[in-house]
Amino acid sequence: MPTESPIVLPVSANELQSVLAQVEAILTQAADAVVAVPASERTIESTLFKLQEAQSKAAALQTVCTFPSLVHLDKSVRDASNEAKKALQQAWSRLHSRRDVYDVLKALDNGSTTYDPATARLLEATLKLFERNGSGLTAEKQQRLMELRAEIGRLELEFQKGLNEDTSEVLLTRAELEGCMDSWIDGLGTTTSTAPDGSSTVLYKVTMKTPDILNVTKNASLPSTRKRISVSYRQVCGRGNGEIIEQLIKRRYDAAQLLGYPNHAAYQLDINMAKNVETVKAFLDNILGSIKGKLESDKQVLLALKKKEYETRGWANEFDGRLYTWDVKYYQEMLFREQYAVDHTALQVYFPLDYVREQILGVYSKIFGLRFQQIPGKYWADDVMLFAVYDQHAQNEAETSGHPVDPEKFKIGHFYMDLHPRAGKYAHQCVVPLRPSFVESEEHHQVLPIAVNVGNLSRGTASNPAMLKHAEVRTFFHEFGHVCHALSNKCRFSIFNFSWSAVPYPTKLAMDFLEVPSIMLENWLWEPEVLKRLSKHYKTGEVLPDDIIQALVRTRKVSAGLNFTQQIAMTAIDQKLHTLNPYEDKRSVPEIWKEMYEDIVGISGEEGEGVNQVAQWYHFAMGGYDACYYVYAWSEMHAHDLYTRFKAPAGSSEPSRALDSKLGREYWEKILVPGATIDALELLKDFLGREPTPDAFQRYLTEP
Known part of the structure; x- marks a missing residue:
């Protein structure tokens, strides 16, 4: 039976290289074509629009080159993909460093008010890209900037590769794993140690991947076991990635200085909602002041x-x-x-993964008016699943006319789920946009977006299905919010789509808005009605009992002061390392981490040979979160504000509006669908009906 798969990953490095050459050619030819337009014929349509459409086509093709580095089963293809991503980063950088193209586009920016708002926004965003790639610098400085960018891209990919390929493990006896669930222990790999007297002991292999780390740190009752795992994790790639981090800090600082920014943080924040380092510092100080007593x-x-x-x-x-x-x-x-x-x-028995996945799709279907249809088939790994997504709300409205309706006309995109860890795979949770939405003018149709939810959720065993902790359910729900955000866009050009730097093509979506929609949706995982819907005991079929739901909801703010302070400490470290002058401050990264973390949180951390807390921190090294880790707390602020429209008023007998389809659809249309075609602040104001405020966030932080 034939299967449909909108993305087919390469089977070899040679195949990948062929696609890479196509993408590079599209970008080069598009730039040459813009310059070749006679001066008298240079219009927005003949230059800017043509360039942007070519970039959209290149963005749609690049997945074959870049995504395999995160998930491919063949190490040679993963390695080739890492190299291809370096080449693509340089190709995009070369495009936006073309001074001749910049001069053509800059001439269109004549202060005229004749451009419609969408065109003016596109031109502004495009010129900003060229300027951030040094098109306003001298040729000598721009060449140096390009060299630095290439080096930064190489270092970031080496960092990712080191973690993805890491196979570190700690061998522990069952006694040393006291307190951990038998079902989890039984799913671990084993080896046997033989003593001189001939006796043997079974040793369990605890990897440095997220499911194993969490199982030990939350459940192992022996302090020596938890410490050993914690220290071992902080030693993963400590030397190699530690050296990369030191170099990244310097190269980012150098690049920012060339562009006229005092430091890398200032460069990053310039295009975000926060705008500057001072705003972020004041924001962090305010949070720390609010939760000091709770800490x-x-x-x-x-x-x-x-x-x-x-x-x-x-x-x-x-x-x-x-x-x-x-x-x-x-x-x-x-x-x-x-x-x-x-x-x-113990609650995991109520959250079997297959059932939770089905119910999460059901909740999103209800609140946003969507329909999900699984497409059977074999993809890049045996347990990967593919779904088509339809706008059921729009289809229902069309059907009220009484005329025949083709459901395929309401398809809005596809997404994959790749949810379990395996050797060589990206070791955290993320959503990668595999193809942006854009208009193909030659064929006169909207190209539909594609995304993938890359997870690292525990697998089932021979005797038990995969089961999730509530925190894992929350993370799953959060990440699926990103999937919906990626699939909601119907933009003319890729630059206005949902994205992050797992893909090299640029977008205008503010980094400190990217997390807002999904963090807002995390509130659903504290709603009794939703918890009932998501839960089903894997043996009895019983839903989570009311008394347990009430107790679980009461735990939401347990240790909130400590948890938020830990997050703010990491944010402050991120800001510090990206604002200091690395040539004057001679402290090592682990020294700065230890000093700041213990000063802010007041808890002693891991120490020892090779320990480097930043060496496993994807957010610091890559993904666009460098100098931007503050976006999580910043997004919490706006998420709590947005949720005021869904939450029942304090002291009211009114039910929550969490599953209100009308309100959910409004959220879809006003917050998700526009993508980056409208400033994030305007999106917030449109949905809230007022200026955003930190009031709801402050109440959350300070009230019992």
């Missing part, structure tokens, strides 16, 4: 639990009155169990 209270609660456990287990002599990073998640889980009757590990 200290949260730490004392966890410390009391630690002291009690040490006394109960006969370890009183080892209690030193301090919290360590490997204590936090473990004692938070203990707090949930003992004071809130919530055992996150």
